[in-house]
Structure formats: structure tokens, C-alpha cells
Amino acid sequence: MEKIAFLFPGQGAQYRGMFKTHWVRYPEVRQTFEEASDTLGLDLFSLCSEGTEEELTRPQNTQPALLTAGVAAYRAWTRETGVVPFALAGHSLGEYTALVCSGAIPFNETLAIVRQRGWLMKEAASAGKGGMLAVNGMTGPEAEALLSELPEFDGQLAVACYNSSRQQVLSGPEAAMMEVERKLTARGMKTIPLKVGAAFHGPSMADAARQLETFLRERAASIGTPRQPVVSNATALPYEEGAESIIRGLVLEMTEPVLWKQTMEYLRNQAMEAAIDFGPQRTMKHLLLQDDPAAVVYAFDFPEDHEKLFSPEWKARRRSRSNRRLLEACLVAAVATPNRNEDRMEYTEGAVKPYREIEELLRESERRGAEPTDDDVRAALELLTVILRTKRASEQEQLERTNAIAFEIHRKAGSL
Incomplete structure (x- = not known):
């Protein structure tokens, strides 16, 4: 399998105690968390392993924690196997992890960026309470039609993520989320409130997006071209060369939907043979399997898959290289x-x-x-x-x- 895609999750994948086992097992995981803690002046591993659910859900904490976990997993596995991806993609925040692992932005710079992104999102959330709701069994067009049934929330409610052909995520004010949940429950549909603390990927993030753009442009000199294609959330196409394309994409995905279903379609059309979910839990694996049950996909944080990823079969891939x-x-x-x-x-x-x-x-x-x-x-x-x-x-x-x-x-x- 030469065409392997590396996938990274966004907010909602975190859990208290995440990566405790990996921290004990792999020096790369410990070193990566220590590097992040030194950069941020925050004991990130203690936050992940001992912090409360409320602390870990705050965007300014969740975002650097998930970035660090993804980079740590990537470092541990690639050091062991030397396998190079043919493409990378990350869901929302996970896009930053993909950019780090592709070499487009240094890890220490990205930690500062996502910490700031988290604070900006927290401030936007404080200005007006909001949330996000995943809906199973709903198509993209059905989610868009639902918005028209709630004219009182016009300009506030949005489809935030097209996750698969059977799962969409809605974003908006707390009152809108309650009304959406009431309507869908009456129709017998399953809804899942996300542990994110705000209404991301929607109009409420417009001010945060403008401030993030300023912050990114101040760091444009440290942003380069990914060495392997990184598929943008906003376009479901790979970023072009140079910093400008990445800055535009990262700003756009603050207020526009995550086109994850379309991203997976793009990778399949490029003859993807396998994928690895490098985040906590196995969210990316589940989403891929929803639309492609026959897909070969592994989750770093799932014990059965983890053992396969570190098996002699993968290590043997190092033995002969062009x-x-x-x-x-x-x-x-x-x-x-x-x-x-x-x-x-x-x-x-x-x-x-x-x-x-x-x-x-x-x-x-x-x-x-x-x-x-x-x-x-x-x-x-x-x-x-x-x-x-x-x-x-x-x-x-x-x-x-x-x-x-x-x-x-x-x-x-x-x-x-």
C-alpha cells in the first residue's frame, strides 16, 4: 500500500486521560508534550491526563492539546516505520496538525497560532452562547433544507460540517440548537451535542476570522509549502504553493463549512489505498467507514489497530527506498x-x-x-x-x- 493518507481530528475528539498509555510507551510522545508545554508555558500533559472535562473543553486548551497529540502520534509512528503519506487532511483544527506534519508550518509556531485561535473562538463564544449538533442519518441537502424551516435564525444557523453522506453538523446559537434538536428528535433522528463550547464554522466566527488573519499574516514568513498535499477543509482540494493559499484557507474555514465528505471523495479519486487516523479516539476512521465500509483504515489510539500499525509488516517498508x-x-x-x-x-x-x-x-x-x-x-x-x-x-x-x-x-x- 503506497498511497496512504494521514488523517487528524478536530475538537470533540479529546477525552480526559488521552494518550496516557502512549506517553508511557513512546519517548517521542513525551518529548512532544514537553516541547509544547515549554513553548506555551502550560503543563499540557497534566491538563490532558488530570484536568477536568470543563478545562479540556475550553478552545484555548483543547486546540493545542489535540495538535500536540496528533503531532506526537505522527512522530512516534513515522520514527518507527519511516512511511511517508501520499496526502494529509485534518478535520477543522486537525488541518493545522496536517500542516505541521507536512512540514508547512513549524510545530512551535503552530502551537502559538492554535492557542490564539482558541482564545479568539472563546471570545466569540462569550459574545453569544452557541453550540454544535451532529445529526446522524441526515444528508447534506436535508441539512440545508432544515435551515429554511427556521427563518427566525436566518444568518445565525449554519451547516458547519459535511462529515459524510449520513452525518452533518449544525452550528448556531443555543436557542437554535435546542429548536433543531426538538424538531429532529420528533422525526426520530439521532442528534449528538459536540464538546466544543461554541458555534464554530459559522457566521458567529466572522470577527475571530478577521483577527486570526492578522495573526497569521504576521507569521507568514514561517509558513511554507507542504511537502505532500494537504487537502483544505474549505475547498476539498490541496493547498497551492506558498503561504498565501494556506492563510486564505485557514481564515475561510473559520466561517465556512468543513467539507470532510468531499475531502474523502477527493482522496479516493486519487487512488488512496489506506488511511491512518492519528488522533485521540477513532473519529476519522468512523467517518471514512460510513461512506466506504471496505476502506482500509487504522486508528492510532485504538489498541487493536495500534498493534497492527507497529507490526513487522509496517516496519519492513523501510527496507527498500528510492x-x-x-x-x-x-x-x-x-x-x-x-x-x-x-x-x-x-x-x-x-x-x-x-x-x-x-x-x-x-x-x-x-x-x-x-x-x-x-x-x-x-x-x-x-x-x-x-x-x-x-x-x-x-x-x-x-x-x-x-x-x-x-x-x-x-x-x-x-x-x-
């Missing part, structure tokens, strides 16, 4: 290594710029219409070494990250 795969493996290793360097200028020079140089080696080979050369791979390995030193990885970690790639170079050259 030069393109080796360059991609350098990028994966760069993203998967936690950063312990708080000097922003040094990080930009020694981590961000070398990372972009490896990306350029890949793009140049694509422009030539040829496989990257052995010299390209050696150059990428040297750049990865610079990145690991800049991130202040231990000598042991540096050796582990680089030796597997160096081994492949020697094996391909016939010296092993």
Missing part, C-alpha cells in the same frame, strides 16, 4: 524531531532554511522529470544533520535518525 523516498525520509525525520532550541533566529537559520533546501532538491528533480541523484541524497542527509543539531537532538537521537538513511545510501551503492 532516492525520492530517501529525501522524503529526511523531511519526515526533520519534522518528527522535537525542537529544544528556543533561539528563534538560530532555529530559522539552522532548521527552517535547511528544511526548505531539502524541499528544493525534491522540486528540482521533479522539474528535471528524473529521480533525485545519489548526490542529492547525500546533500539532504548533511542538511538533516544540521537540522538535528540545531534542534539540539541528543547524539543518540541524531545517529538513530541518520543511520537508517545512510545505510540505504551504502546499500544502494553496493558497499554493504
Whole structure:
């Protein structure tokens, strides 16, 4: 299975005690939570494992917690297997996780962005109480028709997420949610209030979206092009090159619906062979299976799937790689290594710029219409070494990250 999509959930996937087992089992998970805690000045793992349900549901807490959990899972698994996705997608907040894991935005920058996004959403929620309601057994057109039955909430009620052909999410004021729930219950339909604390992906987020755009544009220099396609929530198409496309998409998805059903259709049309849900619980897995019961999909946080993901079958995928795969493996290793360097200028020079140089080696080979050369791979390995030193990885970690790639170079050259 070469075409594997990586999926990341949004708010609502969190639960008290999430990732406790993984924190004990994988050093990458511990390191990622420690990196996030240092960046935010907040003990994020204690919040996830010991905080109250109310604390964990606050957007300014939930969003960095879920981002960190997704990045931690990605780092733990890719370090073990070296498998590179053909595309990534994230549901709402999960889109930020996908962008981090694709190398488009550094993890520490994204933590600041989602923390701010959470505060902006909290402020918008405080201005007018609202909520979100998932409805099972309802199509997208049926959800849109329901809005017309409630003219008193015109301009306030919205379809927030097209999750699958059988599940939609509505967003709006508390009074509107109560009326929607009453109507649908009378029709025998199942509704699920979401643990999000506000009416996201709707008109009430307009002011928050404008403020988020300003915050993102101040950080445009740190936003690059994903190394693998990341499918936008707002368009269900991959982001274009450069920061502008990403900023527009992230701002748009604040007030526009999450086109998740359409995103999965896009991935299937691109011949997706399997998918991995890297979030807490298995929300993304369930949504994919609703429309494609035969899909091959694993959930990192589900014990049975977890054991399969760390089986010898997956680890064996590392054994033979093309030069393109080796360059991609350098990028994966760069993203998967936690950063312990708080000097922003040094990080930009020694981590961000070398990372972009490896990306350029890949793009140049694509422009030539040829496989990257052995010299390209050696150059990428040297750049990865610079990145690991800049991130202040231990000598042991540096050796582990680089030796597997160096081994492949020697094996391909016939010296092993």
C-alpha cells in the first residue's frame, strides 16, 4: 500500500486521560508534550491526563492539546516505520496538525497560532452562547433544507460540517440548537451535542476570522509549502504553493463549512489505498467507514489497530527506498524531531532554511522529470544533520535518525 493518507481530528475528539498509555510507551510522545508545554508555558500533559472535562473543553486548551497529540502520534509512528503519506487532511483544527506534519508550518509556531485561535473562538463564544449538533442519518441537502424551516435564525444557523453522506453538523446559537434538536428528535433522528463550547464554522466566527488573519499574516514568513498535499477543509482540494493559499484557507474555514465528505471523495479519486487516523479516539476512521465500509483504515489510539500499525509488516517498508523516498525520509525525520532550541533566529537559520533546501532538491528533480541523484541524497542527509543539531537532538537521537538513511545510501551503492 503506497498511497496512504494521514488523517487528524478536530475538537470533540479529546477525552480526559488521552494518550496516557502512549506517553508511557513512546519517548517521542513525551518529548512532544514537553516541547509544547515549554513553548506555551502550560503543563499540557497534566491538563490532558488530570484536568477536568470543563478545562479540556475550553478552545484555548483543547486546540493545542489535540495538535500536540496528533503531532506526537505522527512522530512516534513515522520514527518507527519511516512511511511517508501520499496526502494529509485534518478535520477543522486537525488541518493545522496536517500542516505541521507536512512540514508547512513549524510545530512551535503552530502551537502559538492554535492557542490564539482558541482564545479568539472563546471570545466569540462569550459574545453569544452557541453550540454544535451532529445529526446522524441526515444528508447534506436535508441539512440545508432544515435551515429554511427556521427563518427566525436566518444568518445565525449554519451547516458547519459535511462529515459524510449520513452525518452533518449544525452550528448556531443555543436557542437554535435546542429548536433543531426538538424538531429532529420528533422525526426520530439521532442528534449528538459536540464538546466544543461554541458555534464554530459559522457566521458567529466572522470577527475571530478577521483577527486570526492578522495573526497569521504576521507569521507568514514561517509558513511554507507542504511537502505532500494537504487537502483544505474549505475547498476539498490541496493547498497551492506558498503561504498565501494556506492563510486564505485557514481564515475561510473559520466561517465556512468543513467539507470532510468531499475531502474523502477527493482522496479516493486519487487512488488512496489506506488511511491512518492519528488522533485521540477513532473519529476519522468512523467517518471514512460510513461512506466506504471496505476502506482500509487504522486508528492510532485504538489498541487493536495500534498493534497492527507497529507490526513487522509496517516496519519492513523501510527496507527498500528510492532516492525520492530517501529525501522524503529526511523531511519526515526533520519534522518528527522535537525542537529544544528556543533561539528563534538560530532555529530559522539552522532548521527552517535547511528544511526548505531539502524541499528544493525534491522540486528540482521533479522539474528535471528524473529521480533525485545519489548526490542529492547525500546533500539532504548533511542538511538533516544540521537540522538535528540545531534542534539540539541528543547524539543518540541524531545517529538513530541518520543511520537508517545512510545505510540505504551504502546499500544502494553496493558497499554493504
